[in-house]
Ligand SMILES: Nc1nc2c(ncn2[C@@H]2O[C@H](COP(=O)(O)OP(=O)(O)OP(=O)(O)O)[C@@H](O)[C@H]2O)c(=O)[nH]1
């Protein structure tokens with residue numbers, strides 16, 4: 001078509017724009033905050049983030065129970081889920097992203113994308129509905145992602161002790177179970193530091209197994 | 212295959228409509244009707260050079276290297292090309308390093324759509340996508356995050 005050649009129709013160039021050359025991009029690292037409905041994921045992300053949490057919509061594919069044929073015609077349902085995230089600038093060259101994601105259903109590829117390259121995860125638990133976090137715990141165990149179980153205390157109230165939560169979840173000894181308050185920055189920071197400890201352990205183990 | 216031309220006066224682009232709606236059958240309008248079979252495109256197809264189109268129904272097949280936290284910047288000295296309104300908006304956010312998730316949130320674009328469009332803009336030489344060399348962070352990086360986190364109050 002003729003008009004496509006005319007220069008006045010050329011729009012949207014990336015070469016024009018404000019400011020000089022782009023700054024060097026920082027290295028991003030991420031931690032996942034997962035758990036059932038209403039357990040305090042968004043509160044957790046908001047408490048630690050330097051921006052108020054942003055929301056993005058993503059596809060989550062759940063494979064139908066009992067069907068393990070991944071080929072054409074297998075039953076899969078796709079739902080759009082809202083994921084929120086926050087950012088913490090460590091320094092000019094390093095940024096920590098915290099992604100809060102629902103995990104009450106069976107999930108497939110969206111989560112594989114999500115955890116790729118993640119340092120670890122904090123699984124948030126409300127002791128009134130402990131079983132809501134089973135899918136997330138299952139998933140992280142199978143994926144080999146370091147994770148920590150964080151019981152959101154909701155004003156210091158816990159229907160079960162941490163030992164009882166550990167027993168109910170049947171998780172390995174080396175998975176930390178801790179109590180925290182999703183509303184307080186210091187408390188969320190401490191919980192994330194435990195996640196990072198686990199991540200560091202794994203990274204050190206991996207590194208030494210190569211050398 | 213033909214693609215909608217964002218500057219075609221007969222079929223004006225609608226930047227206010229989310230592209231996943233725009234690419235669906237309901238919003239197809241005068242555009243090419245959405246394919247009836249929902250076959251995802253082959254992986255090598257999604258990486259192909261398609262700078263002038265919205266995602267045209269593609270919901271699968273984003274480059275797996277493009278994660279949510281992946282940093283994106285404008286390619287210095289990128290040549291002028293015709294871009295869809297969505298792509299123009301994306302480029303407009305990337306004069307500072309920005310993550311794919313932030314692009315998606317700020318433009319209210321579906322994350323999957325954002326990943327595909329960022330991949331297309333990279334293929335078109337408009338955006339630099341800063342893919343990390345090593346997938347899992349090394350101990351030194353984790354130590355820096357720990358020190359940084361300890362320092363906050
Ligand atoms: N008292 C108290 N309330 C809390 C605490 N954590 C979260 N809440 C409240 O519980 C409700 C749910 O918290 P959210 O952070 O939105 O939970 P969520 O996991 O993001 O919820 P969904 O995204 O809907 O699954 C909100 O009204 C919070 O204010 C807590 O530690 N104590």
Ligand SMILES: [Mg+2]
Pocket residue numbers: 041042043084100
């Ligand atoms: Mg939430």
